[in-house]
Amino acid sequence: MRAIPLCLLSGLLALPVQATEVQDWLRRLAEAERQQSFQGTFIYERNGSFSTHGIWHRVEEGGEVRERLLQLDGPAQEVLKVDGQAQCVSGALADQVSEEQAWPARHLDAEQLSNWYDIRVAGQSRVAGRSAVVLVLAPKDQHRYGFELHLDRATGLPLKSLLLNERGQLLERFQFTQFNTAIPDAAAMQPGSRCRPVHFRTVDTMAEGSWRSDWLPPGFTLNTAQLRRLPASDAKVAYLMYGDGLARFSVFLEPLQGNVVEDARSQLGPTVAVSRRMATEAGDVMVTVVGEIPLGTAERIALSMRAGVPEQASQ
Known part of the structure; x- marks a missing residue:
């Protein structure tokens, strides 16, 4: 019987381990927003333009998820959501909300996504002072963009997300600069006076x-x-x-x-x-x-x- 080189054997054994690890991280990512309270500050970059945002995310005892987003620079923008559904909005967003519009956590299916993306754990990083694992989703065709996700090791929440085109150029960045898992108090969850109740379009x-x-x-x-x-x-x-x-x-x-x-x-x-x-x-x-x-x-x-x-x- 022909011997299998140790380097090849170790590579073969790593494949199912890699797949299992990817599935575990995607599962943790999908569950994190419904299970973990947190608050922090993040930057959003698109087309060379930056904005800074505060976020307060609170999971109530009964499972209800309340989240407040506040833009800290530029035009005043604020959104208060309950279970992913906008309750009040300020700024230009107030006229853009429809009955079915929400910001739910994505439930990512590793098996489904692997048909269209090559998914792998690419290493580790440090974001907002916290240890993170880097997950890469590279498209298998030219019809979608690639993602690089830096997931908090402790919670599975995304601390950093990069959207990349086919040449690896940055199209969009989301990145925490401050992040902690303290439960936001009731005062932090109260919207400002300019946050208008959402009137859903028919x-x-x-x-x-x-x-x-x-x-x-x-x-x-x-x-x-x-x-x-x-x-x-x-x-x-x-x-x-x-x-x-x-x-x-x-x-x-x-x-x-x-x-x-x-x-x-x-x-x-x-x-x-x-x-x-x-x-x-x-x-x-x-x-x-x-x-x-x-x-x-x-x-x-x-x-x-x-x-x-x-x-x-x-x-």
């Missing part, structure tokens, strides 16, 4: 098959389909949200009703927006794709949108 269920995409990036599936009323009129906009378990993008389909508009494309940091005019039997529609996906992918999705049930959708 949304309606959309008929199944009203809209479809002839092409989607592998792994992306439809999560939400709604009809939303525009704030300035009674016109309804179809809203579709797709995700792969980590990345997400939205598609808006707005009847133009004779209005003349031009196709457009833009990108701010990781967020792209692509709009194109589409002719349908019921009249022209503006298709807009918005999300943290590559620009070329968003353009292909916009071009693939169709009205009605498909004869046979292609991948």
